Amino acid sequence: MFEKSLSDLVRGIRNNRQNESRYISSCIEEIKQELRQENVTVKANAVAKLIYLQMLGYEISWAAFNIIEVMSSSKFMFKRIGYLAASQSFHEDTDVLMLTTNMIRKDLSSQNMYDAGIALTGLSCFVSADLARDLANDVMALMSSTKPYLRKKAIILMYKIFLKFPDSLRPAFPRLKDKLDDAEPSVQCAAVNVICELARKNPKNYLSLAPVFFKLMSSSSNNWMLIKVIKLFGSLTPLEPRLGKKLVEPLTSLIQSTSATSLSFECVNTVISGLPTHLPSIQLCSAKLREMIENDNDPNLRYLGLRALSQILKHHPKVVQGHKDLILECLDGRDESIRLRALDLLSGMVSKKNIVDIVKKLMAHMDKAEGQLYRDEVLGKVIELCTQSNYQFVTNFEWYITVLVELTRIEGTRKGRLIANSMMDVAIRVKSVRPFAVRQMAVLLENAQILKGSGLRNSICEVLYAAGWICGEYASLLPSPRAALESMLKPHCISLPAHIQAVFVQNLLKLYAYIRKKGVDKEDMDEAEEVLQLLDDSLPMYVQASDLEVQERGCAAVQLLKYMRRLEEKGTDVTDEFFALFDGEMNPVAPKAQKKVPVPEGLDLDKWINDPPSESEEEIDGDGSFFGGSSSAGAAEIKEAVKPKRSKKEQREDEEEEEKKREARRQAKLSNPHYLPMTSPAAALVSKRDSSAGMVVEGIPVASLQLDVPLTLEIAQPVTTKKGKKGKKGKKGRRRGDDDDD
Numbered sequence: 001m002f003e004k005s006l007s008d009l010v011r012g013i014r015n016n017r018q019n020e021s022r023y024i025s026s027c028i029e030e031i032k033q034e035l036r037q038e039n040v041t042v043k044a045n046a047v048a049k050l051i052y053l054q055m056l057g058y059e060i061s062w063a064a065f066n067i068i069e070v071m072s073s074s075k076f077m078f079k080r081i082g083y084l085a086a087s088q089s090f091h092e093d094t095d096v097l098m099l100t101t102n103m104i105r106k107d108l109s110s111q112n113m114y115d116a117g118i119a120l121t122g123l124s125c126f127v128s129a130d131l132a133r134d135l136a137n138d139v140m141a142l143m144s145s146t147k148p149y150l151r152k153k154a155i156i157l158m159y160k161i162f163l164k165f166p167d168s169l170r171p172a173f174p175r176l177k178d179k180l181d182d183a184e185p186s187v188q189c190a191a192v193n194v195i196c197e198l199a200r201k202n203p204k205n206y207l208s209l210a211p212v213f214f215k216l217m218s219s220s221s222n223n224w225m226l227i228k229v230i231k232l233f234g235s236l237t238p239l240e241p242r243l244g245k246k247l248v249e250p251l252t253s254l255i256q257s258t259s260a261t262s263l264s265f266e267c268v269n270t271v272i273s274g275l276p277t278h279l280p281s282i283q284l285c286s287a288k289l290r291e292m293i294e295n296d297n298d299p300n301l302r303y304l305g306l307r308a309l310s311q312i313l314k315h316h317p318k319v320v321q322g323h324k325d326l327i328l329e330c331l332d333g334r335d336e337s338i339r340l341r342a343l344d345l346l347s348g349m350v351s352k353k354n355i356v357d358i359v360k361k362l363m364a365h366m367d368k369a370e371g372q373l374y375r376d377e378v379l380g381k382v383i384e385l386c387t388q389s390n391y392q393f394v395t396n397f398e399w400y401i402t403v404l405v406e407l408t409r410i411e412g413t414r415k416g417r418l419i420a421n422s423m424m425d426v427a428i429r430v431k432s433v434r435p436f437a438v439r440q441m442a443v444l445l446e447n448a449q450i451l452k453g454s455g456l457r458n459s460i461c462e463v464l465y466a467a468g469w470i471c472g473e474y475a476s477l478l479p480s481p482r483a484a485l486e487s488m489l490k491p492h493c494i495s496l497p498a499h500i501q502a503v504f505v506q507n508l509l510k511l512y513a514y515i516r517k518k519g520v521d522k523e524d525m526d527e528a529e530e531v532l533q534l535l536d537d538s539l540p541m542y543v544q545a546s547d548l549e550v551q552e553r554g555c556a557a558v559q560l561l562k563y564m565r566r567l568e569e570k571g572t573d574v575t576d577e578f579f580a581l582f583d584g585e586m587n588p589v590a591p592k593a594q595k596k597v598p599v600p601e602g603l604d605l606d607k608w609i610n611d612p613p614s615e616s617e618e619e620i621d622g623d624g625s626f627f628g629g630s631s632s633a634g635a636a637e638i639k640e641a642v643k644p645k646r647s648k649k650e651q652r653e654d655e656e657e658e659e660k661k662r663e664a665r666r667q668a669k670l671s672n673p674h675y676l677p678m679t680s681p682a683a684a685l686v687s688k689r690d691s692s693a694g695m696v697v698e699g700i701p702v703a704s705l706q707l708d709v710p711l712t713l714e715i716a717q718p719v720t721t722k723k724g725k726k727g728k729k730g731k732k733g734r735r736r737g738d739d740d741d742d
Contacts, residue, residue, distance in 0.1 A: 003034055006048045024053065035066045044070050044078040047085050060089050064096045071122075072103050076114055079107075083122035090126035097126065101134050108138045113147050120153040124160050132165035140168070143175050148184040155179055155190040159197055169198075180212050189225045192216070196228045203235040210236060210243055217250055223260045230254075230266045237274025244274045252281055255288055261301065264288060268308055276315045286312060286319050293326055299335045306330065306341040313348040321349045328358075331365050336374055343381045350385050355393045359385065359403060372412050379407055379415045383422055397426055397433040405440050408451060408463050416462030423466040427474070429588045438477040441467040445487035448496075465500045472507025473586060475514040482531060485511040489538040498547035505542050505553040508535065509560070510582045517579040535561060 004012070009027060016023040027049070034046035047070045050060045067089065071082030090097060107119035120139070123131065139161060142154035155176065162169045179191035192213075199206045210233075217229045230251070237244045247270070255267045268285040275281050285308070292305035306327070313320045327349070330342035350358060359382055366378045382403065386394050394400050404426075407419055427437040444451065444467040451461050471484045478484055488504040488511075496504075512531055519528040539561075542554030567574050599605065 003042060003045060004030065004049070005045060006052060009049045009052060024056075024058065028053070028058070031063075035063060040070070040073050040075075040078055044073065044081050048081050051081070051085050051088060054085075054088050060085070061094070064089070064094055065099075068096055068099055068103070071100070076112070076118070079115065080118055083118050087122050087125035092126070092128040094126070097128060098130065101131060104131070105135060105138050108135070108142065113150055116142065116150055117153055120150070120157050124157045127157075127160050127164055129164045132161040132168070136161050136165055136168040136172070140172050140175065143172070143179065148182075148187050151179070151182070151184070152187045152190040155187065155194055159194045162198065177209065177212075180209075180216065185220075185222060185225075188216070188220075189222065189228075192225050192228050192232075196232045199232055199235060203232075204239055206232070207236055207239055210240070214246065214250075223258075223263050226254075227263055227266045230263075230270050234266075234270040234273050237270070244278070248275060248278060248281055252284055255284060261292070265292070265301075265304060265308070269311075272308060272311045279316070279319075282312060282316050282319060286323070290323055290326060293323075293330065299333075299338060302330065302333070303335070303338050303341060306338065306345060310341070310345055310348075313345060317348045320345065321351070324349050324354070324358075328361055331361075336371070339374065340377060343377060346381065347385060347388060350388070350393050352393050352395055355385065356399065363403070363406065366410065372414070375410065376413055376415050379410060379413055380418060382407065383415075383418055387422065387425075391426075397430050398436045401426060401433060401437050401440055405444065408444065408460055410460070413460055416460040419460075420462045420466035423463065424469065425588075427466075427470045428586060434474055435477045438470055438474050439479065441470045442478055442480070442484050442487075445471060445484055448487060448490070449492050461496060461500065464496065465503055468500065468503045468507050472503075472510035472582075475511050481511050481515050481518075482527065485515070485531060486534070489534065491541070494541050494545060498545070498550050501542060501545060501547065501550045502553050505539075505550065505557055508539070509557055512561075513579045513582050516575050520573075520575045532561065532565070 004027070012023060012027070013020060031046045031049055034042050037043065043066060047063070047067055050063055050067075054060045067082055067085045069082075070078055071086060073079050073082065086100075104119050104123055107115050110116050110119075120142070123135070123139075139154050139157055142150050143158065145151050145154065158168075158172055158176065162172075176191055176194060179187055180195075182188050182191065195206060195209065213229050213232060217226060217233070220226055220229075233243070233247055237247065251267045251271055255264055255271075258264050258267075268288055271278070271281045271285050289305040289308050289312075292301045293309075295301050309320055309323065309327075327342045327345050331339050333339055333342075346358060346362075362378055362382050362385075366375055366382075369375050369378060386400055386403070391397075391400075401423070404419055404423055407413075407415075423437070423441070427434055427441075444463060448461075448464055448467075451464060468488060471478060471481075475481050475484075485508060488508055493501065493504060512528075512535060515531050516525075516528045519525045535557075539554055539558050542550055543558060545551055545554065564574055564578060
């Protein structure tokens with residue numbers, strides 16, 4: 001009578017916020033004492049408090065057996081507490097779960113429908129494979145109960161049993177099918193729900209139920225059940241094309257007449273997935289989706305509407321193009337997920353006529369957009385729109401180069417590599433745009449200090465990689481090659497990423513080769529000499545770079561120029577040879593072009609180019625085996641398999657090398673003051689092995705040691721004692737019978 005109630009526990013926890021864990025620990029100890037009592041009321045009260053503590057995160061699995069005791073109570077009030085605790089704390093691996101089988105069977109067959117109902121509800125939370133197998137027939141019997149309350153609960157529980165015990169589906173399916181015609185709407189809804197969930201795994205097995213579901217869709221007014229039925233038809237129509245024609249009229253009627261947005265959206269989804277070629281229905285769905293997207297009060301509806309439009313875009317892009325203004329308007333929304341969905345739709349709405357307007361809108365939107373990640377998404381979408389289908393919609397490539405140059409002004413972007421690759425792709429593949437592209441790249445090189453940015457590997461400074469390469473490769477198109485060369489030799493270039501510096505070094509030589517060739521043709525070498533002097537003065541900064549690749553290229557360039565100067569001093573002109581190193585146009589090559597090249601007749605790609613290495617006959621040194629020192633046949637085979645294959649010449653070289661190592665070891669021993677050399681011929685035999693007797697022990701020298709302290713050991717006699725008697729004490733008080741064995 002003095003136990004704390006659940007209200008007292010809650011009140012006490014609130015009053016002990018400073019020492020909550022200590023207070024709860026004391027309460028748990030009290031609960032354990034209460035669970036040991038025989039009074040069921042006290043146990044039920046204790047279990048109710050455990051339910052609350054479990055909701056706070058405390059483990060109560062230790063009270064599983066006591067929970068079962070409360071579940072077995074004859075009073076519904078206590079039984080409900082027990083089943084609630086079991087629903088929260090029991091799982092498939094609970095040890096005492098096997099003890100509940102007969103108790104749950106008894107409750108399922110109870111005359112009190114609430115006892116059976118609470119058993120069905122609780123079992124659905126902790127049903128295991130064993131419980132599903134043992135209780136499947138009892139639950140199946142309740143599907144035919146006269147009480148709708150039990151029928152609907154039994155039908156829902158059967159789905160959990162099907163998952164744990166699939167063999168029960170075949171005998172239970174006829175009864176489940178009959179419940180689709182049940183007079184009680186709640187039972188119908190339960191049966192529809194179970195069949196729809198089963199059809200998600202394998203829709204083909206439930207195609208025969210299409211007439212029954214069509215009747216339900218035409219006659220039912222329950223929106224929730226209609227949503228489930230329409231979802232099921234959405235998975236069945238791809239399997240049976242004729243079914244889609246039957247669904248056109250009822251689905252379009254529901255779309256036009258229903259005021260429930262959720263039901264309307266499911267009808268639209270079913271039409272898009274089941275009737276993708278029926279243009280009038282698709283147009284009706286498109287108009288309905290526009291109404292959803294225009295609803296500013298519900299961002300979830302706008303997102304779902306944009307997502308459904310992306311499905312229509314796959315089959316009817318022209319239908320979606322009519323909503324271009326609405327989709328562009330969604331880019332100004334506050335929800336980032338809606339903006340990203342609108343960006344995805346733009347890729348299917350682009351044409352040759354509207355690509356300029358769409359890109360212009362995206363560029364303006366990018367300038368005022370917040371968040372660097374989102375701005376990078378917009379930047380990537382601009383390039384994707386222009387490059388899709390191999391530049392299908394780009395009619396003016398000078399405009400596209402201008403767009404790429406403008407994109408380089410976006411601060412903090414991480415899409416520098418993407419912009420650089422696009423610049424190089426256009427400059428290489430579109431010959432007519434090269435002069436314009438080269439001039440724009442020269443401007444980028446002059447403003448390299450602005451584009452340097454953070455210097456990270458995928459920042460906007462990556463465009464300098466493309467600018468340097470294009471200016472060097474197409475130097476003849478530059479208005480001023482010397483200005484581009486000077487831009488690559490400015491001091492700030494040394495702070496660029498290493499791969500950009502390496503490209504600069506390589507293309508400096510290309511620019512100098514063109515300037516030199518041009519001077520020879522015009523018979524005016526003054527500019528070439530000035531550029532050569534500039535290279536001699538500035539190239540060493542690349543030689544001193546921290547990256548090895550840049551150092552190597554810088555050293556090679558410096559030495560090449562020095563060699564050319566020495567040849568010139570001797571009167572040898574190597575301008576044509578130097579220019580020939582970089583002459584020739586780089587043509588684009590498809591990634592799979594090599595596969596299209598036919599193999600020449602008579603060429604065997606699997607044949608050895610050189611003779612294969614000969615097998616070695618050398619054996620492994622030593623008389624022991626690598627695998628445990630055994631000389632068995634198996635170990636010999638393994639040793640033979642792992643033997644290195646060397647020629648006789650290599651064997652002789654190895655023997656000479658081993659002899660040199662032995663001589664070096666002997667010299668090291670002679671010079672080592674801590675090494676005792678062997679002084680007698682007998683002692684010399686110690687270092688040699690005898691094949692029959694092993695080491696020669698007789699040759700080991702014996703030295704006498706002069707010590708002041710005698711090394712005499714006194715061995716004490718063991719003391720025997722009778723069993724059960726203690727040993728005698730020694731001189732220091734220690735019992736001899738207690739001595740250790742050491």
